[in-house]
Amino acid sequence: MRALIVDDEALARSKLARMLGAFADLEVVGEAADGAAALTLAAQLQPDVIFLDVQMPEVDGFDVAASLPDPGPALVFVTAFDQYALRAFDTHAADYLLKPVEPERLARTVQRLRGAQRPAAARPNPGVPAHLVIAERGQTQVVRCADIEWLEAADNYVSLHLPGRSLLLRRTLGAVLDDLGPAFVRTHRGAAVALAAVLAVRPRGKGDATLVLRSGAEVPCSRQHRAALMERLRP
Numbered sequence: 001m002r003a004l005i006v007d008d009e010a011l012a013r014s015k016l017a018r019m020l021g022a023f024a025d026l027e028v029v030g031e032a033a034d035g036a037a038a039l040t041l042a043a044q045l046q047p048d049v050i051f052l053d054v055q056m057p058e059v060d061g062f063d064v065a066a067s068l069p070d071p072g073p074a075l076v077f078v079t080a081f082d083q084y085a086l087r088a089f090d091t092h093a094a095d096y097l098l099k100p101v102e103p104e105r106l107a108r109t110v111q112r113l114r115g116a117q118r119p120a121a122a123r124p125n126p127g128v129p130a131h132l133v134i135a136e137r138g139q140t141q142v143v144r145c146a147d148i149e150w151l152e153a154a155d156n157y158v159s160l161h162l163p164g165r166s167l168l169l170r171r172t173l174g175a176v177l178d179d180l181g182p183a184f185v186r187t188h189r190g191a192a193v194a195l196a197a198v199l200a201v202r203p204r205g206k207g208d209a210t211l212v213l214r215s216g217a218e219v220p221c222s223r224q225h226r227a228a229l230m231e232r233l234r235p
Contacts, residue, residue: 001113002029004047006038006064007078008056012099016051016078019103023110035059036133036140039067043179047073049094049113054079058140059133065091067131067142074113132179134160134167143167145180149197150219153190163215185232187211187221195232 003026007013010033017028029045032038036059042050050073054061062084065075074094077084078101088096094116095109132143143160152159153173160167160176169176177184177192186192193211200212207223221229 001026001048002045003027004030004032004038004041004045004050004073006032006035006050006056006061007053008033009053012053012078016101019101019106020051020110022103023107025114026110035061035064036135038064039133042068042073049074049076051076051078051097053077054081054084054088058135059142062087062091063131063133063142065093067133069130074116076109076113132160132169134169141167145183146196148180148184148194149213149215149217150191150193151176151184161215161217185225185229187219187225187229189222191219191221193219198233201226201230201233 005013005016013031020026020028030041032041035056052061052075054077076095077088077093078097080099085096134141147162148160150161158169158171158173158176184192184194197213198211199214202210204210209221209226211219211221
């Protein structure tokens, strides 16, 4: 099993990594000090299990859990507070460990994870995230992917257009589309739309078109992308 440890305290991460080193079939592949870094590492490393602290600044453990793809890695919450247990199991967590973690209790958790683990050949591809975590102007915002209508590229940034507002994300359009999955389609070198948001396709000549979205926004669609878009829009 590949494990990711997420905790804003370096000593807590080190201690848990040492304890997990006692299990020959479990490898700690990464550590994160905050929720935003955890989501980035989870996408890169594809761990089987995340040992996740609850209380962290800006993006807490529950924000991380809500932003992971479904199906995603197993979650084991590790915290000094017992009042979050019910909420943790509402996220379908595999276990809930109280700090300081006892070796015997951790061994039971690992045994539970072994029993739940699917064979590697049967593991599904990573799913599409329900949320994106965006840091903007000193604030961290959790955005529902279902609320995003269209995306607009601007150099190394992408504007996410939602009803009544837009947010700026420091990534390329291609990278964001890779995360969002098949619910979104590129319509132009610098634009993409949510298929569910498209209300009409207006021809503009020479194969180009304008897409009218549910908010009233109009997004260009070049002839290079129009055929693929129309194919995806067919029932």
